[in-house]
Amino acid sequence: MTKETTPDTIKVDIIMLATEHIDIYTQYSIPMWEKYCKMHGYNFFHYSEKILEDMAFTWSRIQMMIDHQKKSSADYIMMVDADTLIYHNMYDLQVSEIVNRHMKPGQQILFQKDGSDRFGLYFSHNFKLSYDLKRWVLPNAGFNIMANTEEVRNFLQTWIDLGRGRLKHIADIHPRTQNVLIRGVLQDPELDKLVGYLPSKLVSKRNTKFVQHLSAMSKEKIASRIKAEFDKTF
Numbered sequence: 001m002t003k004e005t006t007p008d009t010i011k012v013d014i015i016m017l018a019t020e021h022i023d024i025y026t027q028y029s030i031p032m033w034e035k036y037c038k039m040h041g042y043n044f045f046h047y048s049e050k051i052l053e054d055m056a057f058t059w060s061r062i063q064m065m066i067d068h069q070k071k072s073s074a075d076y077i078m079m080v081d082a083d084t085l086i087y088h089n090m091y092d093l094q095v096s097e098i099v100n101r102h103m104k105p106g107q108q109i110l111f112q113k114d115g116s117d118r119f120g121l122y123f124s125h126n127f128k129l130s131y132d133l134k135r136w137v138l139p140n141a142g143f144n145i146m147a148n149t150e151e152v153r154n155f156l157q158t159w160i161d162l163g164r165g166r167l168k169h170i171a172d173i174h175p176r177t178q179n180v181l182i183r184g185v186l187q188d189p190e191l192d193k194l195v196g197y198l199p200s201k202l203v204s205k206r207n208t209k210f211v212q213h214l215s216a217m218s219k220e221k222i223a224s225r226i227k228a229e230f231d232k233t234f
Helices: 020-040 059-071 095-102 127-133 150-164 177-183 219-233
Strands: 012-017 043-047 076-080 084-086 109-113 115-118 121-124 139-147 195-198 211-213
Touching: 012 020, 012 059, 020 043, 020 084, 020 219, 059 076, 059 139, 059 150, 059 177, 076 095, 084 219, 095 109, 095 139, 095 195, 121 127, 127 177, 139 150, 139 177, 139 195, 139 211, 150 177
Parallel strands: 012 043, 012 076, 109 195
Antiparallel strands: 076 139, 084 211, 109 139, 115 121
């Protein structure tokens, strides 16, 4: 069951995996997330080293979530990519509000949608994959809110196990973790029912109001975009 929450009553950790090679933009994104956490009494954790040596770097994010869940007392853990920014006028929005509004009964995970709204319509960013799998809404593995529960830890461990095992042949093919998530984990009805999706108006690459998740850009362009919002914030 989804945990009932009210503002300021839940414990939240926000975690990010970012090595020093992207300092060009994490010098801006990390302080933004630290400010957000400080405003709401959340904890921010920056993991700076690759965790899994036998898999592509993005898989370390999944292991990071498993490891953090095991040692955390938080009710919810929000994982954010290093290339995310919070809009300067949206710091008041709390995780409890997002969970209460968008996590339906029975769900324990909210993923960013791998798509965005344009001209009043939702578009998948990977139309071919959506068409192949007959699943219009696909998850983006780079931003999520997860309950700190045994069911979620099993979800995450299954994700890793499939990437190392039965679906190893696609675990290093772009989009890597999302490949295994969509083609493996979410094919299990019991795991799929744990998952809900954040509206693209909250988190997306474009046309969003709370968090913009930048990608498919050079480090310099990402840094420039995050700094522009950073300068409005500080």
